[in-house]
Amino acid sequence: MLRTALTDMFGIEHPIVLAPMGGVSGGRLAAAVSNAGGLGLVGGGYGDSGWLSRELSLVKSQTSHPWGVGLITWSADASIVDLALGYRPYAVMLSFGDPRPYGSIVKAAGCHLICQVQDVAGARLALEAGADVIVAQGTEAGGHGAGRSTLALVPAVVDAVTPTTVLAAGGIADGRGLAAALMLGAQGALIGTRFYASKEALGHPQAKRMIVDARGEDTCRTTVFDVVRKLAWPQPYDGRALRNGFVERWRGREEELAAQVDTQYHVYASAVQAADHDVAVVWAGEGVDLINGIEPAGDIVQRMATEATDRLRWGGRLA
Numbered sequence: 597m598l599r600t601a602l603t604d605m606f607g608i609e610h611p612i613v614l615a616p617m618g619g620v621s622g623g624r625l626a627a628a629v630s631n632a633g634g635l636g637l638v639g640g641g642y643g644d645s646g647w648l649s650r651e652l653s654l655v656k657s658q659t660s661h662p663w664g665v666g667l668i669t670w671s672a673d674a675s676i677v678d679l680a681l682g683y684r685p686y687a688v689m690l691s692f693g694d695p696r697p698y699g700s701i702v703k704a705a706g707c708h709l710i711c712q713v714q715d716v717a718g719a720r721l722a723l724e725a726g727a728d729v730i731v732a733q734g735t736e737a738g739g740h741g742a743g744r745s746t747l748a749l750v751p752a753v754v755d756a757v758t759p760t761t762v763l764a765a766g767g768i769a770d771g772r773g774l775a776a777a778l779m780l781g782a783q784g785a786l787i788g789t790r791f792y793a794s795k796e797a798l799g800h801p802q803a804k805r806m807i808v809d810a811r812g813e814d815t816c817r818t819t820v821f822d823v824v825r826k827l828a829w830p831q832p833y834d835g836r837a838l839r840n841g842f843v844e845r846w847r848g849r850e851e852e853l854a855a856q857v858d859t860q861y862h863v864y865a866s867a868v869q870a871a872d873h874d875v876a877v878v879w880a881g882e883g884v885d886l887i888n889g890i891e892p893a894g895d896i897v898q899r900m901a902t903e904a905t906d907r908l909r910w911g912g913r914l915a
């Protein structure tokens with residue numbers, strides 16, 4: 597058993613947290629991770645209140661273990677934070693943007709605040725917001741993020757915020773990665789892409805299959821999917837996704853894409869409807885090499901915890 601400050605804080609068994617992947621980490625997946633002894637976070641994304649209400653009701657009905665919900669900070673407002681808190685989560689995670697406006701609201705509700713950051717300056721802002729847990733997210737991560745690498749960023753954030761609990765994120769997809777995160781001084785790992793390829797994840801079966809088939813070099817960081825969806829992501833964020841025909845066509849020509857976005861927006865929306873993933877985005881991290889099947893989330897949690905424990909024991913025996 598891997599006991600850390602994170603497992604103590606939430607009374608959970610394993611230092612494994614499901615990333616709140618927008619549209620992918622629904623209530624069923626979050627509950628499956630929590631029921632397996634991790635901490636499941638529902639991905640509230642851009643704050644669609646109907647989606648959020650449905651998935652938060654689901655997670656509440658499917659687990660009696662701690663769970664939480666994540667929101668994209670720059671797109672959130674007080675009403676969506678209130679809606680999330682109304683379901684009495686054990687944790688709210690804020691990512692991408694200044695968390696300070698919402699920190700005190702989350703804490704006043706008796707809820708743990710988790711903030712995901714991409715650099716040391718962001719970690720200091722998270723401390724000011726009252727974060728109980730800071731996730732240091734490296735550029736290997738699937739979905740939105742920035743430029744620092746996990747291996748160098750995690751210990752730098754640990755040093756900057758000790759004794760606050762830190763989690764590592766980005767490229768962690770098996771027990772070896774979890775063990776490495778603990779060695780870097782993190783108290784656990786926040787994991788996205790590995791759980792995308794799980795039975796309980798929302799998301800199209802074809803997208804899950806593409807993740808299983810992909811290699812790390814089939815991913816890239818890009819803003820083209822934000823441009824075409826007319827999403828006003830602030831600097832410095834872009835996102836890591838599987839390369840597809842749409843990325844190959846528009847990467848490096850973002851201004852041209854922006855100039856004809858009204859037409860391309862509809863082309864893109866139709867592709868999403870048709871599940872045409874040569875156009876529609878599949879967010880995924882560099883850890884895809886380590887994903888060999890679409891499995892129940894509980895099995896992924898168990899295997900990762902066992903493998904990390906074994907690795908740490910074995911490492912301790914090195915002469």
Ligand SMILES: Cc1cc2nc3c(=O)[nH]c(=O)nc-3n(C[C@H](O)[C@H](O)[C@H](O)COP(=O)(O)O)c2cc1C
Nearest residue numbers: 615617618691737738739766767787788789879881
């Ligand atoms: C499909 C997908 C969607 C994501 N959506 C969100 C999101 O809505 N909010 C968020 O905070 N992070 C989001 N992320 C990033 C995760 O929080 C996390 O940093 C990342 O998954 C960790 O790296 P990994 O994918 O290599 O495990 C997403 C990641 C993926 C793969």
